[in-house]
Amino acid sequence: MKSKITIDNTFAEAFNMKASRILVTADNLKWAKHAAISLTGFATSVIACGVEAGIECKLSRKISPDGRDGYSILLFSMSRSALEKQLETRVGQCILTCPTTAVFSGMEGDDMIPLGKNLRYFGDGHQISKKIGQKRFWRVPVMDGEFLCEESTGRVPAIGGGNIIILAQDRVSCLKACETAIESIENQPNVITPFPGGVVRSGSKVGSKYKSLIASTNDEFCPTLRNIVKSKLSKNVGCVMEIVINGLTRDDIEIAMRTAIKAISKNKISAKIVAVSAGNYGGKLGQHKFYLKRILK
């Protein structure tokens, strides 16, 4: 069995983004999860979803704002306006509609964006405002009682697009390695992995031979195209998967990438892992570069 996996001498290229955190609580964990999953659904990539979102962690009754079970959710977007729009739409359609839920701000920031500020109008004049401390809350009457939401939440600068690419001999071992990596970082604060289960199998490159497309398949990492295009894969690579990590700070992403790679190398599946690489655009697009070898030092 191999004790150490090969790390490619490359870097992950990431972008400046805007992020916000919200806390969703409900009568029990089941309904909090329904709300959280619904809100973070179809939020894998800003390319077509407008926002990248994921569950950051579970909230125990001790730390949640209203003493009920809940989840902390992070949302990332390329601009303030897109984040504002997506947050309002998603909270309105996924949290307000979900039984027993309430939503609170999860972060302070110099810049505040609306959370329940406009949703309150759903109350049709029967909404009640409550200012507690420096924060304003809205109580909106709904059919199961009332929906409690904080007026606004903080927006902070963040980084999106940190990643590692796992090159494996076969699909089973590649997926197992990804699952191991995701498990190792799922409780890490300030980061999310927005893709389904944290893993993406359709890594993309910028542009396409078709003019209307802004992104197309990352052919350098497609095992089926190894002999057709200029490939980055060796002969024994049968499957490639990517883990995309968004974080509030550079340190958060570095810790997550390091933890994920170490978890893979410690797992017995590492024998079937050919290498760990990272995705970039030649360093020309993103503002942040995460060199794998430097991170692991």
Added chain:
Amino acid sequence: MSHLTLKPKIKFKFRLDLNSISSFQSMSVNRVKTLPLMYGNKEVRYKDLFKITGTDSLNIVIKSSNEMMDNVGKNFIRGNLSVHGNVGHCCGSEMKGGKITIFGNALNRVASGISGGILRVNGNCGDYLCGKSNHKNEGINDGLVIITGNAGDYAIQRMRRGIVIVKGNVGKNCCTEIISGTVIITGQLGKNFANKIKRGTFILKESKFTKNYTKSNVCEYNFMPFLVKHLNQLSQDKILSLKSFQRFNSHKTASNLSELFLIR
């Protein structure tokens, strides 16, 4: 750094205006000691009347205080002020931030015109609690006021926002002309309670005030567990427990949009 502690050297014959305590935060200890103060018709310095020890002016402690000391914590903005003993009139009036704790009773006009911060009186207080300040027509504008004992007459008049908790009884004419805010009273209510109010949330134990309201349907209010947790955290005390509440609303006066939660 140890707390900046003031202890009276003499038994006061005249009333003292101690509103300058709120400006201690920006001063050195030596400056505090030489700060002028009126005692009767004479100007004295703080060190003439108080034994002053410690250096941390963000954490001020007044020991052996008595009801001759007026305006304690007036215009308080930041830091902590602990007062061991009774205090005079206008304690915490026009307070804007920070935390004041009184371990004793207070005379009239506690927290009048308060617009932020936390004020806690571990004892009783006199009339006009959270009332209007001298130059405004509004009572409490924000902040949290906790009275663990009883409050006198004319309390919580013209409240705009904030939270007031009285764990004991309140006197007559309380909560008149309230514009909005949250009032929690777990004792008995005096006569003419909550006259001419516009909005606001009352959480009460005594049921006699419910007669002018209509009973709401029994359902879950997400706001209540949040408020209970928040208040217990802020006060570091179990002020409210998550008992079941009966909500009343729709006051018989059309202009009254207030709601009432009766603690069962």
